[in-house]
Amino acid sequence: MSDPKIEGFDLKPGFSGMAKDTASDQTMFKGVHWGKAMMWIFLLSDTFIFSCFLISYMKGRGSTMVEWPNASEVFGLHVFGVDVPLLLIAIMTFVLITSSGTMALAVKYGYERNKKMCGWLILATAIGGLTFVGMQAFEWSKLIHEGVRPWENPFGAPQFGSFFFMITGFHGTHVTFGVIFLFIYAYKTFAGHYDEGKRGWFTTMKGDYVEIEILGLYWHFVDLVWVFIFAFFYLW
């Protein structure tokens, strides 16, 4: 996050700092925890996965000669006698951004070693994620009920269903994994593993609040992907 202090090494800002960091020994990302660097590189790789999905979607949608369904109608809800376009999606976006905010605060309180706040905020994030997955399940079942299948749909191009289920499914899987880990990390926070430096199950590293930030990066990434899916799938 902020510049760390490193003995015998004068950290410079900006591009000259970048050149100096790169040319230095031991680490390239000064003060960045191994796990955090790993998560960043992993997310970079994951970005390419989602990019490939969205590029395929763009190519598929662009090449088909059958009319593409109007997302704002397909995903509209009929509430209180009015048709509201994209209502469910709007709420889902709201929920995901809310959970992203709580996660950001959890990271902050984690670094302040505020165990209670941090734990509760992670739990709130997890519940937000769970709500999101639940709403997605509702959306899927609604569409399936209306006859949308991966191989066909009553509204137009069959690729609509294919891409919808594949991309939201892949994103939903990411959210689900995130939720599982959020619950685990909430437990670990409350149990004080990060204060004592207790070792994890599969690692020789000692527990540290930086793990909250690592999980936070993943969670924000899931949110970030949703921003792109929202723009390209629902608004296009």
Add this chain to the structure above:
Amino acid sequence: MSDEYENKTGYQAQSSESITSSSIGSGVATDIDYVRPAENAEQDLYHGHSFITKWIFCQDAKVIGVQYFLLATFTGVIGLVLSWLMRLQLGFPGAAGFMTAEHYYQFVTMHGMIMVVYFLTALFLGGFGNYLIPLMVGARDMVFPYLNMVSFWSFFVAVAVLLASFFVPGGPTGSGWTLYPPQAILEGTPGSGMGIILMCVSLILFVAGFTMGGLNYLITILQARTRGMTLMRMPLTVWGIFTATVLAMLAFPALLVGSLMMMLDKLLATSFFMPTILKAGEILEYGGGSPILFQHLFWFFGHPEVYIVALPAFGIVSDLISVHSRKNIFGYRMMVWAIVGIGALSFFVWAHHMYVSGMNPWFGFFFATTTLIIAVPTAMKVYNWILTLWRGNIRLNVVMLWCLGFIVTFVNGGITGIFLGNVSVDVPLSDTYFVVAHFHMVMGIAPLMVIMGAVYHWFPLVAGRFLNETLGKWHFWLTFLGAYSIYFPMHYLGFIGVPRRYFEMYDSPYMTSAVGMNEFISTAAFIVGAAQFILIFNIIKTLKTGKPAGHNPWQANSLEWLTPSVPPEHGNWGEKLPVVHRWPYDFSVPGSREDFITQTTPPSDVKDSKVEKT
């Protein structure tokens, strides 16, 4: 569980807080040997006690590297046997009675996929990467040993699934290693049922496993180097593996997405890649998809994949040439930038595999230009290799022979690459045997030469004994001369116009003119294949009885030879991590007593030598 850790005093888990802890006095900087203190705390390692934790589910990167090496070699031997069967059919049609066209295409496919992904990629990155990275950058192990172990076992499962496809109804997929839809999942291609599904599953597992390994390699190189080890002091081996891993992390996603979508097309009848199709008089349930999309995804992965195989080879061969000609690598900086530049450019050239695929024809201009730009850094690397030999003091041992063989085959394959990259020259040659000859020469034989050279070079480190030199020379000459006489004439089949992937030519004029050559090529292929067993025999023989190597037998400079024990133990460095003072290529420095100065030699020890670059 805590008793399984070696809790040395001062050992601490690597964490952000420990970085800012202790402090040091200021007057130290006047010492010319001064290297600033460690940023990272010591790494805790899990030392296995039982046979299972030590040798099977092991977290030591060196053991994992050997595991990768052995499993990749095992699949490679399967690929080799498949290639024999193919050559048998091509050289002597009908000689293998059981061989039908279905079998032939299945063998072609599995041979290609095994060799490119499960053999070369796994061997270079999983095998050499795991073994050499921590040693060469001066780390105790990979940064996430547990993840590293899972990576290998994912690879194991991926191989198991791949091999399982030989035994399912319909056999393995026979769609060519490029797996182009629609034919990959339609009747009419062998193994279009279970075969292709298992192939996709296996690839997805491989990618998942490789991602875990790749994260390890990258973070170890970027964040866990020892004191004094800057990026520009790393051996080129590490640079090659590093860049290749970056490419893999960014290119494999496209393969994953492509495999997943193809599986959905097969299993759920989605139409990602499937347009309206008329098959045996019936319109299938597909419609509206684009087969070319798969090709773009595949080659967005596929071209970087070529460099995933080539770049580690470039790196390793640079080190071998430098050590065995007792001379620094010529133009180290240029070599590094060439590796990085080739890696970066490889994401902008993928469609040169698709010049005649029916994509937007105007892409030809873009991709021909970017492709030929890559020729410049690649040529620079070749120049630098031979300029390293120039005025060196060349030990003509087996390792050097493999390197020389690499240079010949690589330059040959690189030049034919310029034919195929130049769009209009590609038109008559693509999909002919010219292509087969080209890529076997440049990404089959050339990297294989490097692998063999690396095996002879690092075997004394891994096993503590030399491989037999005489057997090695037989192995080299049979392989090099044999492989060259397989693939050099094969280019000319392409000139005649013989297309790839033909089970048989019938009485076509192209066949009659090439019958003799095909017989010759097949015979050579059998000999070259058989020659590889010399290496296996050599390894088995010398593992117990070979000449003991001792410390640093090649008088090399890089860190992997400077471990306190040979072979290195878990944790690599004993009590203290090494401190690096120079680049790994200080050979034959004027004024120094010996013709090499190791990376850990402090400047005060070699005051008289005129070192130009550190």
Add this chain to the structure above:
Amino acid sequence: MNNNNEKEQQSTTHKIGIYLWIWGLLFVLSFFSYMVDWYQFQGMLRWSLILFFMFLKAGLIMAFFMHLFWERYALVNVLLWPMTAIACFIFLMVSEFKYTVFTRFFYFVVGG
């Protein structure tokens, strides 16, 4: 790099205000991008608004929630440069699908 930071020195956290601000902004921007659909803007206007809000939201999440704004340039550059490959892929695929749909339309429907 930023003033708040230099004052805090030891602590690696930031004032809560900045997170709340960004959080609020994200809600507002999401609301705006939803409004793009609500009012059914079409054509270039719709596209530029969608992309504008999308990149703004993505940028805010990355810069502040994922702390990239405070990270050192080495990390930031390593993460952002590979996106040029994606950009190239997108750009080429746009002209590819235009070509595909052109041949389909020309040879299967219009002709002549």
Add this chain to the structure above:
Amino acid sequence: MHPGIIFFLVILGSVLFHIFTPWYWTDIASNWGGMDDTITLTFWIGGGVFVAVCLFMVYCVLKFSYKKDRKAEYKPEDKKLEKILTWATTLGVVALLAPGLVIWNQYVSVPKNAVEVDVMAWQWGWQYRLAGEDGKLGTTQVVNINDDNPFGINLDDPFGQDDIMIQSDVINLENNKPVKILLRSVDVLHNWYVPQFRSKMDAVPGIVTYYWFEPNKIGEYEVLCAEYCGVGHYAMRGGVEVQSKEDYDKWISEQETFSDLIAKQEKLELENKKIVKNNNFLLNKDIYKEE
């Protein structure tokens, strides 16, 4: 023997093989001589580099092989030499790329007077369609294909009625007349390739691809499928017969048009009192109207 000498013999052998090889191009029979010239140019430049690099390597190996008392030169970098080599390589690359791009530009720009030939591929065979008197090919749909309409021509397309249909894997072409090959496939990827014409392109289901050439040598040629298309790939052959104008005109006048075929079918149907109706086709037509 000294390894350097063996390497030298390998290089020498490669050059000699290239000079004396009996295996080389089939005689060119189209206008794409430019491709052959570019290949020759690439051979000279590339082959020259190959020989030069390898001979230099052999020289180093012979001259600088290990001697105990010799010390290798210590020279980490030579900026000037590297610069010269970089620019020389760049120059060579440009010299190869430029003609390549010029010819590719010709390859993708079809001359106006080219005759369009619709090549339809399936697993595993070919058939061809030529424009009739109106000079235009009718549009097609895969879903229209049936026994009465082997090419899947859209029935409501007026240009399609007089299309000449050649339900054979051999096509005749007129000598010295540019041909635009329009490739389509009804199932998987194929590639219509005649080595003597030097040109090729994949047939991709779902789209129509093209390339062109001008045959300039009378004779019969074998067509090969050059894109793997399943188990019958190796047996998927066709033929081309390049003829003089007179022979070609005579041949084409003997071919059947689509309307001939329909008339024949209708006669047959009347006899059998059967109505042929393609529901599939009608249904799909409506969808495409909406586009």
